[in-house]
Amino acid sequence: MEELTPFAKAILMAVGAIAPAISIGWIGKTAMESIGRNPEAAGKILVPMLLSCAFAEAIAIYVLVIAFSI
């Protein structure tokens, strides 16, 4: 079983990175769209966008922590 651990880590990272990647792309896309609709709001959109990016990124980070601990 021991030699399967690297594969477990690789699969864990690969699968766990899918959802955050999609969600960060989605956040960026909607932010772009809303800036396109209302360019004056770009400054106001930036901070909540960064915050939600960080929230989405955190999911990948949980996976990283688990990958380190197995």
Add this chain to the structure above:
Amino acid sequence: MEHEKNLIITEETQEIQSQTGEQTEQKISQETTLFAEPIYHTENFIITNALITSWVAVFVLIIVSFFLRSKLREIPRGIQNVFEMIIEGALSLCDQITNNRVLSEKIFPFAISVFFFILTNNWLGLLPFGGFGILEKGNEGLSFIPFLRGGTADINTTLGLAIMAVFGANLFGVFSVGLWKTFNKYVNLEVLGEIGKKIIKDPTIILVAPVTFFVGLIELVGEFAKMASLSFRLFGNIFAGEVLLASIASMMAFIVPIPFLFLEILVGFIQALIFSILLVVYFTIGTSDHESGEPARNASHSDTSGGHKEKHEVVIIN
């Protein structure tokens, strides 16, 4: 088993001149471990390098605040300008979340001190003082243990902060809405008691009340989920940053790590901001009680729908 948890990121080979004059090659490995490494043992207390960094952070904060305190004046000069700007911006951000100046003035001191503590810890981990450390006999040869490791790159620090935030929010709720109402958020005895009162007027309550009761129990689990997510988010981000920097620096030591260092400075700031914003949100949730909470929220919406400028500020909160 302990060795399995360690990942050897860089292995530096270093030639050490031995005392007899002949050259021996000895491996010094530096391992990036998930847990903070102990530096000094006393009888039943282990001083880890993350603990030392958080002491340094506290020390820095105390020095800076005493320095600012001694230089306070009516017309701000120099560094006082910077801090007044930070405090003003942070307080207005806090206002946007709580929608209530009196409440945000109560919560703000907790949030800003947690923010500065986390920020100092995150940035201390990035300083190049990681080169100072001790050599310790490991499993295989010598292993290098740095004195400074970002205090928030240790799960114990972040877990402590998260427990403080969640318990503090509930304690704050007890002081502002009372013990009985806070208790009823989780173990909803009030709604069970209402069955007897309202069952003649409204028979469906016998179905609704148990559901509400179990929702309360789920919220109790949610409090522990809050602790886990708060602590793992902060710990994971900072620790992943350190691993990233170490692996980039082991690939190419010059120039290439600089953009990643800037990225880590940004990440450290954003994570400190997120932690303190969530702390304010939890404290605000703690002060609201279920019955009067709903009308207040509706009222604030109808107020803000008139003014175009204020509508934007509400959007930011949600």
